[in-house]
Amino acid sequence: MGTELNKDSVARAYALWAPVYDLVFGEVFKHARRAAVTAAERTGGRILEVGVGTGISLPYYATANRLAGVDLSEPMLRKARARVHELGLRHVEGLAVMDAEQMAFPDDSFDVIVAQYVITTVPNPEATLDEFARVLKPGGEIVLITRVGADAGPRRLLERWFAPLTHQLGWRLRFPWARYERWAEMPHGMRLIERRPMPPFGHFSLVRFAKSARAVTQRNDFLEAHAIG
């Protein structure tokens, strides 16, 4: 196995994680997951959880919302389906195997896209964020819980050393905040509206981007100006 993250290695890793995922990553991230759901519900409506995993956050959403979830890993989704069935979560309208980078939804489909602990597990984070922006309705929000890599100091060094190991476990440690800032500056009508540290240890952040109500027009103006497409 190489040391770079790729979709096959991620799918293999989460097939192994599926049986024990909730036990290992349930309590430790509970506060942040609840914060993300609260943030998503401020907009509410049709909500897509990308990298929904075992569906651990699904019971937190109020039944007034309509939820959909996608994930690359069938074994993780199997757990999510069992949870929906056992808890009778009728506001979950669908769970499907799908690649976050190329989703089968039309443009402007959802009011909110939520992705918790996902951006650092995908091979192409910026392309994945582009895809979130595409399926998000103008006026909607992206809500992330994400690990942000250290800019300097001993933590940065440790992240370098442990990077190959964590790739095999299914995620990356090194992800500088500047990548989110650069992405937010692209001409896709998305604006960074919040970054809030989350436990444990503040290594994670809740990050929100809003899609301008004029996003489609802005993108078309850009394409025309640069004679693309």
Ligand SMILES: C[S@@+](CC[C@H](N)C(=O)[O-])C[C@H]1O[C@@H](n2cnc3c(N)ncnc32)[C@H](O)[C@@H]1O
């Ligand atoms: C760390 S888990 C997070 C699961 C859940 N969101 C949570 O809060 O615990 C990352 C999830 O993202 C999924 N994932 C990774 N790469 C993906 C991709 N390209 N497309 C869709 N899902 C992906 C994994 O299969 C896994 O279920």
